[in-house]
Amino acid sequence: MAKEESPTKSPAKAELVKLGQQVVTDIDKGRNPKIELSVRGLSNVQFDTKSKTLILGEKTAQRFFFNVAHSKKFLQTIEVAAICKSLLDVAKHASLRDVFYMAKRTIPGTKVNLVDDQKESDKAIEDLELITNFPREQLHVNANKMGSVAGKVIIEDSGDTIDWSKLGSGGWSIPSNVEDITFKKVNAEYVIYMEKAAVWERLHEDRFWEKHNCIIMSSQGQTTRGIRRLLQRLSKEHKLPIFVLADGDVWGWYIYSVIKYGSITLAHMAEEMAIPTVKFLGVTCDDIVNYDLKKHFIKLTEQDLSRMKQMQQYEWFAKNKDWQRQFKMMKEFGAKVEIQALSARGITFISDKYLPEKIKKKEWLD
Amino acid sequence: MAKEESPTKSPAKAELVKLGQQVVTDIDKGRNPKIELSVRGLSNVQFDTKSKTLILGEKTAQRFFFNVAHSKKFLQTIEVAAICKSLLDVAKHASLRDVFYMAKRTIPGTKVNLVDDQKESDKAIEDLELITNFPREQLHVNANKMGSVAGKVIIEDSGDTIDWSKLGSGGWSIPSNVEDITFKKVNAEYVIYMEKAAVWERLHEDRFWEKHNCIIMSSQGQTTRGIRRLLQRLSKEHKLPIFVLADGDVWGWYIYSVIKYGSITLAHMAEEMAIPTVKFLGVTCDDIVNYDLKKHFIKLTEQDLSRMKQMQQYEWFAKNKDWQRQFKMMKEFGAKVEIQALSARGITFISDKYLPEKIKKKEWLD
Numbered sequence: 001m002a003k004e005e006s007p008t009k010s011p012a013k014a015e016l017v018k019l020g021q022q023v024v025t026d027i028d029k030g031r032n033p034k035i036e037l038s039v040r041g042l043s044n045v046q047f048d049t050k051s052k053t054l055i056l057g058e059k060t061a062q063r064f065f066f067n068v069a070h071s072k073k074f075l076q077t078i079e080v081a082a083i084c085k086s087l088l089d090v091a092k093h094a095s096l097r098d099v100f101y102m103a104k105r106t107i108p109g110t111k112v113n114l115v116d117d118q119k120e121s122d123k124a125i126e127d128l129e130l131i132t133n134f135p136r137e138q139l140h141v142n143a144n145k146m147g148s149v150a151g152k153v154i155i156e157d158s159g160d161t162i163d164w165s166k167l168g169s170g171g172w173s174i175p176s177n178v179e180d181i182t183f184k185k186v187n188a189e190y191v192i193y194m195e196k197a198a199v200w201e202r203l204h205e206d207r208f209w210e211k212h213n214c215i216i217m218s219s220q221g222q223t224t225r226g227i228r229r230l231l232q233r234l235s236k237e238h239k240l241p242i243f244v245l246a247d248g249d250v251w252g253w254y255i256y257s258v259i260k261y262g263s264i265t266l267a268h269m270a271e272e273m274a275i276p277t278v279k280f281l282g283v284t285c286d287d288i289v290n291y292d293l294k295k296h297f298i299k300l301t302e303q304d305l306s307r308m309k310q311m312q313q314y315e316w317f318a319k320n321k322d323w324q325r326q327f328k329m330m331k332e333f334g335a336k337v338e339i340q341a342l343s344a345r346g347i348t349f350i351s352d353k354y355l356p357e358k359i360k361k362k363e364w365l366d
Numbered sequence: 367m368a369k370e371e372s373p374t375k376s377p378a379k380a381e382l383v384k385l386g387q388q389v390v391t392d393i394d395k396g397r398n399p400k401i402e403l404s405v406r407g408l409s410n411v412q413f414d415t416k417s418k419t420l421i422l423g424e425k426t427a428q429r430f431f432f433n434v435a436h437s438k439k440f441l442q443t444i445e446v447a448a449i450c451k452s453l454l455d456v457a458k459h460a461s462l463r464d465v466f467y468m469a470k471r472t473i474p475g476t477k478v479n480l481v482d483d484q485k486e487s488d489k490a491i492e493d494l495e496l497i498t499n500f501p502r503e504q505l506h507v508n509a510n511k512m513g514s515v516a517g518k519v520i521i522e523d524s525g526d527t528i529d530w531s532k533l534g535s536g537g538w539s540i541p542s543n544v545e546d547i548t549f550k551k552v553n554a555e556y557v558i559y560m561e562k563a564a565v566w567e568r569l570h571e572d573r574f575w576e577k578h579n580c581i582i583m584s585s586q587g588q589t590t591r592g593i594r595r596l597l598q599r600l601s602k603e604h605k606l607p608i609f610v611l612a613d614g615d616v617w618g619w620y621i622y623s624v625i626k627y628g629s630i631t632l633a634h635m636a637e638e639m640a641i642p643t644v645k646f647l648g649v650t651c652d653d654i655v656n657y658d659l660k661k662h663f664i665k666l667t668e669q670d671l672s673r674m675k676q677m678q679q680y681e682w683f684a685k686n687k688d689w690q691r692q693f694k695m696m697k698e699f700g701a702k703v704e705i706q707a708l709s710a711r712g713i714t715f716i717s718d719k720y721l722p723e724k725i726k727k728k729e730w731l732d
Contacts, residue, residue: 161532167528172534172536
């Protein structure tokens, strides 16, 4: 996908203008204005075995202005398109919440609000991602900001040259939108993405990225779109292997699954978001055995068990013997283990032994 | 409080060693080993009208090794003290969760675990904060990592020189522990701390800190101890006014309250954490009127109302006419307003008009 060149002639804006022109043409010719777009939702989501990602199927739907069931959604999509165009015009970015407030007003001559709930403007933005084929970041609508990164990498962003290896104990704060970052120098053999910021601080204090020539990245709680796109760009543009490091439980494993295969709600953005080459580095059930972590078992809850059952049946896990083995082992354990349990072996055990050994022996799951 | 000088001769470590020596002396002299410390909890927390912070009272308690009710807590405190000393010895930091796993083991010859739940090791760390009079960051136990900062500030941290004005769209990622940062150059007239990362990205894209010569700082969801200490150091060491920017609701107002006065759970750390000079910049009920935000009212929930009632009665709010007026207005509105509602007035309205006008007119609450 082409990168945005300048605020005034971005390809994303051209798509928004095209949408507007189609509607105007419909009106001029006396036709009922319509928008055509792919159907979202489970009925039209499939696991593409070739690209190994969750993608949208072929089903499309038409939305008409003169149709009582469609007209409000039609208006919402057009209004949000106008908001995105206005953001691109002034080269500013907005959050999803901002867009909601920018769209929220009473339709003149009525008592009807254009949007009553942020879900409606969010849906309109998803519509526009489908219609324009650009992720919302390129329509200048940002996701949440979270996370830190360190490594021997130099980037350019907003006119600044930033060296990820020279940012003290904090690291670079990952923005919600990484579309316009330019990689100037990437001196790394792989990337480790971890769920927990505390683990990142552990590896960072131990200068793991320096000793092992890699990039370390984390968030706190959620893998934001900014992080996923940053991982994807490092994977695609620099061919770096991406490893996921998370708790030894189904929730940690699902973090890996979403990064690798995509998710149902973002199936229309698979190409921009999913990273099929991602590996799960740990914590696996084998690690629990090999690194003597059984004494730190936490009993599986009902919730863990039912989530495990669901996940085992997902097509990409169901056909994967290695993962089925992991699910089976965890079920036999009746227990899960947190990654921080490794600290019981010594505060730098994860940096000095666990990770180097796992990487050397190629003990990861695909 | 003295700053840590080197891993081998930190004053925090000296306090830990002193604690150990006292216990050894008790044993040598055939006395029942004891630890003396202030009582925590509501019964011993008071609002100090002089320092204007929540502090601990005079009540102390003694904890004996040979006392069935005390001995486990006694052991936990000593064990965690030993863990902290070992961290200081090797100049490494651990998270609260790490410390839990480092302490978690079965007491030899028994079936009793030294700690069964992280709450126990957390409490032991709080004990040590009281005993040593050092915040846990200086005992090398870190809090959560979260948040970003930008401004015309140059710091030194972990051997790197970092310019907060040259970090692209992301900013510097605030570490969990800011005790060892050195401020080399601080070119700012004030600091704005905001609750929401999306608002920070708004002000950062608009280069608000550059135009108005200030520092902008945010987290996402929680004001971590790292952020509070960073704000406090900028307030104390550089005499910068600190402004809080949050939603126009009791939860946003409480964020301000905690930063300013401290909190019940951290009353023993008031000196290190509370910042009595902090001002609340917005969103106030007057802003709702003055900036035409009533159309973005969100109805107060039962939860909002009961929290408001509690907060109105807190000593520091109860005696404050300006805040009582705010509570009264919000109750009359029966509604709250989110800060992002300002985006309805235009995407850069907050940067171009709202904030500059409020600061110029000194429209903040104390």
